[in-house]
Amino acid sequence: MPTCEVCSKEASKYKCPTCGLLSCSLGCTKSHKIYCTPKQDSSAVKDSSEQLSDDPQNLAKQEENAKGLIPLAEIQKLFAEYPNLRFKLREIYNITLEEEWNAEQKHSTYHRGDRQGHNHNHHHHHNNRGTWTAEKGFNRGVGKVRRWREGCEGGECTDTDAEGFMKFMALVAGEHES
Numbered sequence: 097m098p099t100c101e102v103c104s105k106e107a108s109k110y111k112c113p114t115c116g117l118l119s120c121s122l123g124c125t126k127s128h129k130i131y132c133t134p135k136q137d138s139s140a141v142k143d144s145s146e147q148l149s150d151d152p153q154n155l156a157k158q159e160e161n162a163k164g165l166i167p168l169a170e171i172q173k174l175f176a177e178y179p180n181l182r183f184k185l186r187e188i189y190n191i192t193l194e195e196e197w198n199a200e201q202k203h204s205t206y207h208r209g210d211r212q213g214h215n216h217n218h219h220h221h222h223n224n225r226g227t228w229t230a231e232k233g234f235n236r237g238v239g240k241v242r243r244w245r246e247g248c249e250g251g252e253c254t255d256t257d258a259e260g261f262m263k264f265m266a267l268v269a270g271e272h273e274s
Contacts, residue, residue: 101232102128103239117232128235166267174267178260185264188240192233 097107100120108118110125114132119125175182190196226232247253248262 098226100124101226102235103243104236105239115229115231116226117229117235118226127238132231170267174260174264178256178263180257181260181264184244184257184261188237188244191240192237194228194233197228197233197236 098118100106100108101118102124103120106120108120110119110121111117112119112125112128112132117128117132119128244253244258244261245265248258253261
């Protein structure tokens, strides 16, 4: 049975009628529904990219949107204080990529039996989660972040990586000096 594409933990039971994403529970379904969008056709993507130009109004809007970004100096300070944080964030980013999705699909096999001759029936089971989409990748990343945050808040993760991650989360949440 395919794995939930939101949390990547449980077997999926539900399929989103809008985009086809598979989920395991009401919680994962609700989490997905926040970000769910119907699949766009290629002409819609082309139209939206044509709208982004060097128009002064668009540039002003982009500058306004950039005001909420975390200052680079704060991120660099955090990476200097917590050297593993960059690696951990890159790990989260990597699980959102199509290449990682395909590699996991390819190497996901299940063998039954043991080396002593019992039950020689080897079943190869590929964890079929369907084809990769940007939303599925995004949801995998969100799931990983959520599990790490919950582990930190629940006291399960108490090392310096967890401390750095929580400080990073505070920066992302806007709790930084502007």
